[in-house]
Amino acid sequence: MSETNTLYATLLGQTAEIRWQELQPHFAKGALLQVGADVDLIEAAEAIVQDNTAKVSAWLASGQVGKVTEDEARDFLMNDPTFWAVVVAPWVLIQVRSSDVTAV
Template sequence: MNEDVSTLYAKLLGETAEITWQELQPFFARGALLWVEGDEDLVAIALAVAEDDKAKVAELLAAGKLSKVESERAEDLLARDPQLWAVVVAPWVLIQERAQAPALH
């Protein structure tokens, strides 16, 4: 990472926050939500989108690691109400389900 990239990564990381599906529904209605698969680095993918890295974004889309939020996923999120992480890269809001911490016994 060069200095500009790492600065933007740090900025995006600082803007990443927990959010509820309820708060995201208006963005879903506008078609502005992008889903990032759980094992991917949300901020790294947001960085690729922010930098308009067409090759990287196309690769992520083709691999299913990044996708528009479709109605089936929206219904699932509404039913389960999981913890989500989000970061805004206008006009998009990238979201990811927060990994569940292992239960302590």
């Protein structure tokens, strides 16, 4: 197994379901990055770990990855979706589960 595949598998194993209530402290610290449904959550985490500036910058510029906004946080509080989350210090990357699609 290649180093990249090993990292992907490790990050995948560290991914868990979580609710907004548990994520709020990370939002308050400014440490939440939301990953859009069209980006693989683990691929995004892997790019951050590997310091792949080109890939991460492209996602940030396109809005496919970004900090959770105040409006999104209010929506999450009201709708209480389930997220997939993985920690890539200092960030917590989150993605709304596809079965819980909200206006993200």
